[in-house]
Amino acid sequence: MEKERHVLVVFPHPDDEAFGVSGTIMKYIDAGVPVTYACLTFGDMGRSLGYPPFATRESLHDIRKKEVEKSAEIMKLTDLRLLGYRDKTLEFEPPGHLTSVMQDLIGELNPSTIISFYPGYSVHPDHEATADAVVDAVTEMNAADRPKLHLVAFDKNTLDDLGEPDIINDITGYEDRKEQVMAAHISQTGPLLKRLAAETVDGKETRDAYLKLEQFYSYDIN
Amino acid sequence: MEKIDRDKVQEVLNQYQNQPVYIHVEITSGMYANHLNSEVFNVGTFMRNVQVEFVQGAIRGGKDGEYRVGLKLVNGGWIYVLGLTHYVINENDEFILHGFDHDGKMASALEISANEFFK
Numbered sequence: 261m262e263k264e265r266h267v268l269v270v271f272p273h274p275d276d277e278a279f280g281v282s283g284t285i286m287k288y289i290d291a292g293v294p295v296t297y298a299c300l301t302f303g304d305m306g307r308s309l310g311y312p313p314f315a316t317r318e319s320l321h322d323i324r325k326k327e328v329e330k331s332a333e334i335m336k337l338t339d340l341r342l343l344g345y346r347d348k349t350l351e352f353e354p355p356g357h358l359t360s361v362m363q364d365l366i367g368e369l370n371p372s373t374i375i376s377f378y379p380g381y382s383v384h385p386d387h388e389a390t391a392d393a394v395v396d397a398v399t400e401m402n403a404a405d406r407p408k409l410h411l412v413a414f415d416k417n418t419l420d421d422l423g424e425p426d427i428i429n430d431i432t433g434y435e436d437r438k439e440q441v442m443a444a445h446i447s448q449t450g451p452l453l454k455r456l457a458a459e460t461v462d463g464k465e466t467r468d469a470y471l472k473l474e475q476f477y478s479y480d481i482n
Numbered sequence: 483m484e485k486i487d488r489d490k491v492q493e494v495l496n497q498y499q500n501q502p503v504y505i506h507v508e509i510t511s512g513m514y515a516n517h518l519n520s521e522v523f524n525v526g527t528f529m530r531n532v533q534v535e536f537v538q539g540a541i542r543g544g545k546d547g548e549y550r551v552g553l554k555l556v557n558g559g560w561i562y563v564l565g566l567t568h569y570v571i572n573e574n575d576e577f578i579l580h581g582f583d584h585d586g587k588m589a590s591a592l593e594i595s596a597n598e599f600f601k
Binding site: 266304307309311312316317319320334346348383384385386415416451474 | 483507508510512513514517528543550556568570572574576578580586588589591593599600601
């Protein structure tokens, strides 16, 4: 991993950082790189309310806020920004609004790299709205000032269209803490944690998928 | 939350009759339904903090623990929710009905409160 001035992580839901990125975040933090995680919503419209359910649509907001705070604590991430939008509604904000929010963050933090979702390949409309806002904000910058974009893609067509990811971070040594980060989001991750812990073929495949490598696509504005 | 007790839920519905109430109604297949299974068609709706007044609210069904609730509105309109399994009255005195699918995920919701829900 290259030495970075500041890494800005932007995702819409409080567990989006956990699955594909938290090992990378911890590696940066342990290397002394300042990391900011801007999380746009509280994930308060999620369908998972615990297994078995311990939340309701009304309590999920506070529960997921605590979960992401716990996740940040495990990652030793000290700059967590909870922007407070309602889950599912990002794509309906006035045009340009989220882009200006991203511009403000970039202007304040001057990141050398931004980690977010890849536009067109991130499945959930909130992910897409976030990705678009990030890419639009960076596109409007002078080419020389633009941070690098390391983006997460997982649409079914990703491999066919984008090929193999070009940034692969080995997170060996972070397996336990990454599992703790996923466990911090317990309202969402109950079944996944069971699979991770299982001494079965599926268990091994799940551990291989989440706990060894984290993969990103670099995104070239031009 | 507890599994729906039909008599108790009917009793609570009666308490909210003939007065302005705030409603949260939601049905969702989840954003990943089609991503995970291409045979499935993604659907969903939610309406939040819509104020209505119902003249009659009734719970029906109950086969396999799945109930329907219909609210007949004072203006002749209706609110209908299918697939409700659990209920609770929370610390803010909000009456919450949820339906959990076979994977334990929330698929439907009807919530009624005298006060606005959190924005």
